[in-house]
Amino acid sequence: xxxxxxxxxxxxxxxxxxxxxxxxxxxxxxxxxxxxxxxxxxxxxxxxxxxxxxxxxxxxxxxxxxxxxxxxxxxxxxxxxxxxxxxxxxxxxxxxxxxxxxxxxxxxxxxxxxxxxxxx
Amino acid sequence: xxxxxxxxxxxxxxxxxxxxxxxxxxxxxxxxxxxxxxxxxxxxxxxxxxxxxxxxxxxxxxxxxxxxxxxxxxxxxxxxxxxxxxxxxxxxxxxxxxxxxxxxxxxxxxxxxxxxxxxxxxxxxxxxxxxxxxxxxxxxxxxxxxxxxxxxxxxxxxxxxxxxxxxxxxxxxxxxxxxxxxxxxxxxxxxxxxxxxxxxxxxxxxxxxxxxxxxxxxxxxxxxxxxxxxxxxxxxxxxxxxxxxxxxxxxxxxxxxxxxxxxxxxxxxxxxxxxxxxxxxxxxx
Numbered sequence: 001x002x003x004x005x006x007x008x009x010x011x012x013x014x015x016x017x018x019x020x021x022x023x024x025x026x027x028x029x030x031x032x033x034x035x036x037x038x039x040x041x042x043x044x045x046x047x048x049x050x051x052x053x054x055x056x057x058x059x060x061x062x063x064x065x066x067x068x069x070x071x072x073x074x075x076x077x078x079x080x081x082x083x084x085x086x087x088x089x090x091x092x093x094x095x096x097x098x099x100x101x102x103x104x105x106x107x108x109x110x111x112x113x114x115x116x117x118x119x120x
Numbered sequence: 121x122x123x124x125x126x127x128x129x130x131x132x133x134x135x136x137x138x139x140x141x142x143x144x145x146x147x148x149x150x151x152x153x154x155x156x157x158x159x160x161x162x163x164x165x166x167x168x169x170x171x172x173x174x175x176x177x178x179x180x181x182x183x184x185x186x187x188x189x190x191x192x193x194x195x196x197x198x199x200x201x202x203x204x205x206x207x208x209x210x211x212x213x214x215x216x217x218x219x220x221x222x223x224x225x226x227x228x229x230x231x232x233x234x235x236x237x238x239x240x241x242x243x244x245x246x247x248x249x250x251x252x253x254x255x256x257x258x259x260x261x262x263x264x265x266x267x268x269x270x271x272x273x274x275x276x277x278x279x280x281x282x283x284x285x286x287x288x289x290x291x292x293x294x295x296x297x298x299x300x301x302x303x304x305x306x307x308x309x310x311x312x313x314x315x316x317x318x319x320x321x322x323x324x325x326x327x328x329x330x331x332x333x334x335x336x337x338x339x340x341x342x343x344x345x346x347x348x349x350x351x352x353x354x355x356x357x358x359x360x361x362x363x364x365x366x367x368x369x370x371x372x373x374x375x376x377x378x379x380x381x382x383x384x385x386x387x388x389x390x391x392x393x394x395x396x397x398x399x400x401x402x403x404x405x
């Protein structure tokens with residue numbers, strides 16, 4: 001299973017990016033290989049509108065079934081729900097720490113959007 | 121509209137400079153005229169006019185509806201959309217109405233002909249006479265974010281009228297303002313002589329220049345700030361159409377929803393002269 005983590009950099013020790021739609025990078029974690037792959041999100045960072053749904057598209061196209069991020073707005077949340085991608089939120093820390101917390105079952109699944117659309 | 125009638129837009133960069141005051145009072149002294157309130161997010165011209173409301177109709181934009189039986193989830197519609205309004209998740213397209221501009225690109229791009237365009241109501245257009253004014257305005261529905269299609273509809277609603285047309289544009293220099301000013305014969309930029317007013321006047325003048333719409337400036341509350349507005353006109357070679365000094369009595373009449381030309385006799389002359397100046401400038405444009 002693949003898990004997307006929003007990240008400020010392209011390394012596993014990069015800080016997580018609390019934004020979803022306009023996150024700098026998505027670190028795609030593959031739990032079978034226990035490895036990360038970085039995917040940049042330049043296109044959506046610069047989008048005028050609709051970054052959340054398009055970010056969902058990117059993460060879904062990458063085959064992810066779960067997302068770890070800071071906050072999710074309403075448009076993104078609906079899209080993630082439709083894509084059947086589970087959402088987990090973290091406050092801070094590195095990408096590796098987020099994955100470790102996820103594996104240890106310490107992260108709670110979000111059941112609704114927690115910020116307004118366009119939150120930066 | 122016949123060949124002699126002109127379409128005059130009234131715009132400003134900054135809000136609250138006096139677009140509405142100018143629009144309604146010019147209309148009141150202009151004889152037979154069509155007045156369009158194109159500030160569809162917050163129309164307020166009608167507060168100053170005792171309009172005998174007549175026809176009211178819904179204004180629509182087109183929105184894509186996907187036939188899920190025909191859709192293969194190929195994603196061509198998503199690629200065609202410049203506004204990020206479509207995502208394809210689990211082979212199903214999901215369309216965000218508030219992001220859709222109704223451009224129809226997805227409809228054209230779909231190889232399966234699975235998309236039809238259906239109307240979606242975004243506001244209403246209301247009209248009616250007041251004295252010699254044929255008044256028309258648009259009201260954007262609450263929660264809608266895109267004014268331009270409705271503004272275009274309001275302008276279309278005036279088509280066929282023989283009289284001059286005055287368009288009260290929304291503030292700013294964004295898409296709604298551009299839509300209101302587009303294809304008008306002349307644009308009156310209202311400003312106030314404050315740093316904020318001048319800053320936004322520059323942006324508005326850049327907008328009209330880029331659009332190829334001739335423009336002139338009216339300085340409202342002309343004695344409250346400095347002479348920057350006048351200097352701006354001189355430096356840029358922009359016509360200074362008129363200056364209206366601050367007047368507490370005018371502010372009071374405005375706050376009561378009265379036309380200045382009714383409440384205070386001197387404004388009848390001021391706005392009549394200003395209207396003639398504008399027409400003359402517009403004809404030479």
